[in-house]
Amino acid sequence: MSKHHVSTTINGEPVEFLCETQQTMLDTLRDVLGLTGSKEGCASGDCGACTIICDGKIVCSCLMLGVEAEGKTITTIEGIAQGDHLHPVQQKFLEHAALQCGFCTPGFIVAAKALLDENPNPTETEARYWLAGNLCRCTGYDKIIRAVMDAAAEMRGEAVR
Amino acid sequence: MPTLNYAAPSTVDEAVKLLAGASGLAKVLAGGTDLLVQMRSGRLKPELIVDTKQIPGIIGIREEGGGFVVGAATPGADVEAHAGMNKAWPGVVEALDLIGSTQIQGRCSLAGNLCNASPAADSVPALFAAGAIAVVVGSKGRREVPVEQIPAGPGRTNLAKDEFILEFKFPPRPPRSGDAYLRFIPRTEMDIAVVGVGISVTLDAKGVCTAARVALGAVAPTVLLVEDAEDALIGHTLDDATLAKLDSVARAVCNPINDKRGTIEYRTKVAGVLARRVAAIAFDRAMGKSQGKTH
Secondary structure, eight states, X not given: OOOEEEEEEETTEEEEEEEOTTOBHHHIIIIISOOTTSOOSSSSSSSOTTEEEETTEEEEGGGSBGGGGTTOEEEOGGGTSBTTBOOHHXXXXXXXXXXXXXXXXXXXXXXXXXHHHHOSSOOXXXXXXXXXXXXXXXXXXXXXXXXXXXXXXXHTTOOOO | OOOOEEEOOSSHHHHHHXXXXXXXXXXXXXXXXXXXXXXXXTSOOOSEEEEGGGSTTSSOEEEETTEEEEETTOBHHHHHTOHHHHHHXXXXXXXXXXXXXXXXXXXXXXXXXXXXXXXXXXXXHHHHXXXXXXXXXXXTEEEEEEGGGSEXXXXXXXXOTTOEEEEEEEOOOOSSEEEEEEEEOSSSSSOOOSEEEEEEEEEOTTSOXXXXXXXXXXXXSSOEEOHHHHHHHTTOOSOHHHHHHHHHHHHHHOOOOOBTTBOHHHHHHHHHHHHHHHHHHHHHHHTTSOOSOOO
């Protein structure tokens, strides 16, 4: 079978690409489009390293086919910063040292950004449940949660703790 | 490697024709959160994927005849965000909210959870308890099937090759009705049920149960609708004797396996304990005492 022609929007830009049926959205991002920020950890939807935002919802791009991107609006980790200006979640990850090896970081940042878009004032419990599908084997999660809560406070315009 | 074909038909007829005409294995794709994992592991080797999400109505929630109709491929997150479903069916909503992660809930669907036919599927006991009806479409037309008649065994359904579920009908809720779902897992989040229990009840003004449906997950080859448990509840308030009877009938129907998540004895014991707890939440909700999430 010939490849599928897909028209979609990625990080605000119209994008067209060709993919085979069995290529996941993650394969397509990384291998076809050269957007290698999204990572493959487990390839089974458990680790969240491949998290993207698709039509406003976070999904595991390893569990979505590339061909399913047709007509969708997608944001990847590459679309979170505005040029050189980091998103508050990214800035707070740096300030709180919320990463060590960094492999899980793109997924956490995309998921945390989506949380704060939907719920600007999450409790710590809400943030922890929202991020339960993102696994980190280095930090012990605490610094990540602190970074997300601090980013939320800053985005609400509250005094930085 | 055989070629894997993909189609995203925009009508039911087209989708049914594609499924009926496939020479090898054809799989329906809704959220893909099970299908893609099973393809990746090599457990399933389909020759055709029929993505049903372009079919009108298969995603979305509408009110009809005093109840709700939920499209088969509607992501769990959409159901969780729907005010009407939260009010009428908080047990179904909290069950969906336990499936995988936020990311999984962005894609996973009620039909996928039901047709993947895992005995431990979280939304299925809640769906059985709700008395939801699956609207099944196929070459022979459209039929309405009580959800408990869909699973046939682990990974198997009673749907024909050319059939798929288009939507689920949730019946109108009489006054003083409530439902709830709890599952037990060894950790706090992101695990597969050791036992899951869904219960839906309707009470009279004095708190006496007039209708009940009780379903158990992960204690048998399929999710079980427990008719004896319904008899234990109907005609009674939720006093100690009723709870003890419910506990006993829930344990009696268990036919679980031993695995790393729990032994037969443990699962059986937990089924009784969870049934008590879920009944208490469902009765409270029916009397308007609590509407909130249980986790």
